[in-house]
Amino acid sequence: MKIAEKSIAEDELYSLALAVIDSINDTIAASFKNDFPEAELLQKRRLKPLLLPITECIPHISNTSESTIALVDSIKKSYQKQQWRQPYSIEDFGSDFFHKSAWFPIADVNGPLVYPDGLMEIMLMGPGLTYPKHKHEPEELYIVLSGKVWWETEKDGETPCWKKAGEAIYHAPNQVHAITSGDEPVLVLNLWRGGGFQIPKII
Numbered sequence: 001m002k003i004a005e006k007s008i009a010e011d012e013l014y015s016l017a018l019a020v021i022d023s024i025n026d027t028i029a030a031s032f033k034n035d036f037p038e039a040e041l042l043q044k045r046r047l048k049p050l051l052l053p054i055t056e057c058i059p060h061i062s063n064t065s066e067s068t069i070a071l072v073d074s075i076k077k078s079y080q081k082q083q084w085r086q087p088y089s090i091e092d093f094g095s096d097f098f099h100k101s102a103w104f105p106i107a108d109v110n111g112p113l114v115y116p117d118g119l120m121e122i123m124l125m126g127p128g129l130t131y132p133k134h135k136h137e138p139e140e141l142y143i144v145l146s147g148k149v150w151w152e153t154e155k156d157g158e159t160p161c162w163k164k165a166g167e168a169i170y171h172a173p174n175q176v177h178a179i180t181s182g183d184e185p186v187l188v189l190n191l192w193r194g195g196g197f198q199i200p201k202i203i
């Protein structure tokens with residue numbers, strides 16, 4: 001019974017995340033969405049829940065958008081059942097980043113939905129936090145779910161700029177990028193394709 005309940009939570013997050021991608025009306029987002037298989041086709045794996053101190057802010061998260069509020073509500077409902085991760089060490093980006101950022105997987109090579117060809121995860125950043133310059137081989141789509149981020153990247157005429165809930169950020173393979181959260185916690189839907197999980201290269 002418990003396994004069935006957990007599967008429902010994962011499937012709900014997965015389908016709500018796909019609906020958020022769908023709300024971004026452009027060809028790149030559409031192609032990311034089309035690459036994700038039906039949830040029924042993905043193997044399920046039971047992960048042990050793991051909370052990190054920064055996740056305590058999740059019940060107070062606000063400033064969503066019409067297109068992201070359903071996913072944020074589902075995250076608020078299920079965040080204590082998720083396996084939150086901090087893939088970086090203090091040496092990578094410092095103590096502040098280490099303690100005030102966290103991720104949990106919806107679908108990836110090690111996720112509750114096993115998906116080896118890409119990644120769908122939720123990123124949490126505390127207020128006023130910089131995720132410094134980094135790059136990685138997989139293509140990436142971020143969709144801001146709540147709050148706003150200051151986006152900086154190379155090879156792009158429109159940055160630096162703010163991206164708020166409901167707006168997307170795209171990075172080509174190995175495009176250097178950085179984001180800084182505004183004055184409130186931020187949730188971001190983070191998608192990769194073209195390779196399983198790897199620790200990004202720090203610039």
Ligand SMILES: [Fe+2]
Nearest residue numbers: 136140177200
């Ligand atoms: Fe990235």
